Amino acid sequence: MSLVAVTKKEFLDSIRSYTLLGLIGLSVVLSGFWSAIQWIPEMSQPVNGNLDMLALLNSMRQPALYLIPMIGIVVGYKAIAGERDSGSIKLLLALPNTRREVFLGKVIGQTAVVSVAILTAYGTAATIAFFTYDSFSLSVFVAYTLLSALYALVCVSIAVSFSAVAETMQWALFGAISAYLVILVVWDAIGSLLTVAFVGYPIEVGELPSWIAVFLYMNPSTAFAQATRAAIPVTREITSFAFLKANFWVDWYGFIVMGLWIVVPLALSYLIFRRTDIE
Template sequence: MSLVAVTRKEYLDSIRSYTLIGLIILFVVFTTFLAGIQWIPDLSGTSPSGDVNTLALLNSMRQPALYLVPLVGIMVGYKAIAGERSSGSIRLILGLPNTRREVFFGKLLGQTAVVSTAILAGYGAAALVALVSYDSFALVEFGLYTLLTLLYALACVSIAIGFSASMRSRTRALAGAVTMYSVILLFWDGITALLQTAIIGYEVPVGEQPAWLAIFSSLNPSTAFAHAARAILPAYREITLFPYLETNIWVDWYGFVVLALWIVIPGAIGYLCFSRADID
């Protein structure tokens, strides 16, 4: 086997277990519903620079996608390696002409492909609904947003695979991944608010947040995703504002750097732990 073979096996296993089919159904139902309701955000007092219908769809998809994509990434990725170690099948995989590097990155690419296929199916269905029923639709901008969502999914799967490769059991890998999910999506803003209150005070005038605190808040991958979306889609700024986080040393393009770090660092730690682990 090789990297391609491990990746292919992961993808085919998801089809055999109906995981991929289930995810596709989930994303298609989810995104077509959001596309169908055509909820227009309140843009009073502003002159939208982009297509209002497309902004409405992106606005509807924004928050749910920020939570759903990481949840799916964790659920498909946490057992990729830890599950093999718990069952003992990892010895069989490594007994074939595979290196640990090929196994690790094959798992990462395979699970990312599974999540990406579901996202593409769902977002493609939403685009089809929009093209058929909307008065106008910015397909190119929506396509860029879809590609950015795939990058966000890769970061989430990398976190899950990193935990999976670092733990001996699926239970510990799941606990670690769920903890990270909770910190990123449920507690990060709370931690930021506590730091602000303890160091600065409860109220901070708009635009006067200290640079270090604004940067800390922006290190959250979900916030980085929003910054990256603002960078490639200027009109997205109209529905994603950070009035308290404006600082001269942070620009939206740095969101891509943060996402890259969330891809590389968990993956590197996970691979290092897996490469040194005793497989018993």
């Protein structure tokens, strides 16, 4: 076997999961629903620009916020820990595979699985938009889909990293779920508590200390939103960071933060996995 073979095996094994198929179905329903009603969220300022384009973007963004991390966890947490629990990791490593090939094959294969889920859901929204909207932007659809695949890689990297260092699948699942809650709930909650403690409430635009702003910017979901604003400027109409305005930070830094969330967890977990005795 090789990296390509491990990736292919991982993809085929994961895509058959009933849980994954259920989440894909949920993503399709949500994307189709938001696209069909052509809903655009109310913002503090009037929304300008192509309303059809904004409605399409919002129909893709709604499932992306919560379901991409969830799908990444579902497919990623058992990537290596599941093999160790079943004992199949010994067979996998007994074949002419290095641990690096196994590790990277898991990451690439799982990311491909999540990307298929994303494309299926977004494709549903795009189909509805194409036939019912007055206008349809293929370039915006492709750009947002690619950005979502990058975000999927971030989520899969975190989940597989837990899977690589956990001794059991249960601990890998616990770590991945904890990461999901931290990213989507706890991180911003901590930021709010810090803001109230050091600034007070209510807070005015521009009053947020730089160190709190940096802390909030380092959230992977915030980085994804900022990278999207940088690559697709029209999304600024429906994505606002009212209090996260700092002169030293620009939207494209979101790509750097996402890159760090890919590289750092994978590098650290691979170093541990490479030195772990497989029993």
